[in-house]
Amino acid sequence: MEHDAAPARRPYDASRRRAAAEQRRQRVAEVAARLFAEHGWNGTTLALVAGEAEVSVEWVTKGFGGKAGLFMAAFASAGLGRRGGLLNAFHELRLEDDPDPDARLDRFVEFACGIVEPMGPLVGVLLSGAEQDPTLRDLVRTAHLSHAAVCEELVRLVAVGEPAPDAVDEVYLLTRAEVYQTLAQHRGWTIERYAAWLRRSLRAAVDHGTTY
Incomplete structure (x- = not known):
């Protein structure tokens, strides 16, 4: 059978x-x-x-x-894990392809808001963990270096004329996630209000205190 x-x-x-x-x-x-x-x-x-x-x-x-x-x-x-980190994500914006410095600034502000809103609550946790763990200390150092590099490139890309002497340092401070977190938690700011403030503040910081 x-x-x-x-x-x-x-x-x-x-x-x-x-x-x-x-x-x-x-x-x-x-x-x-x-x-x-x-x-x-x-x-x-x-x-x-x-x-x-x-x-x-x-x-x-x-x-x-x-x-x-x-x-x-x-x-x-x-935030940026699937985009290869902050610096790589910034380069993917290709701001240099847009000839208008104000349009570049608008796009960067949108980019920054998309980072600080989800990541802001974790920054303090990262700093606390870095006090106890060397791996996180390395992550903090890398994050600071990437942030500084982005600020240098941004100033070059959005400046109208010669940038202000302290432009990079001021942009670095303005774009820290802790700043958004403080304004949102302690002053009740929405992300829209933060975006409008950030744009005004970045333009002023880059262009010798000029406001628009």
């Missing part, structure tokens, strides 16, 4: 498995970003994140390598 042929086995779909793992990793990072913002560095534990994300602590530890790695993934998920 002939036997029916065994059903063909499905080929192993490694790409689907990898995609599912990446989706889970991204979801855990987003949960961690929210919890770090709510509870701070010391108040956010791996167990808390794992419980909220419905995964095991072991999975979080294996996937992120500990609390510092989890925070770095959370920090990236809140």
Whole structure:
């Protein structure tokens, strides 16, 4: 008697498995970003994140390598992680392609608002964590260097004439996420009000105190 042929086995779909793992990793990072913002560095534990994300602590530890790695993934998920960091994201704007300095400034303000709003709550957490973890200290140094490089390029791209002597330093201060966070939390500013203020302030800082 002939036997029916065994059903063909499905080929192993490694790409689907990898995609599912990446989706889970991204979801855990987003949960961690929210919890770090709510509870701070010391108040956010791996167990808390794992419980909220419905995964095991072991999975979080294996996937992120500990609390510092989890925070770095959370920090990236809140803003620039998929765009290769601040400097790369800034270069992707290609502001130099627009001949109008004011149009360049408008586009930068929109870019800046898209960063400070989600990342502002995590900056203080990063600084707290950096006091305890060398990996986060390195992240802070890298972030400062990238921010300074962006400010130098921005001044060159939006200045009308010769920039003010302290333009780069003033732009650096104005565009820190902590500034937005302070205005939003303590003064009740909306992101729209912040954007209007930031544009006025950047133009004044770059062009010798001129206001528009």
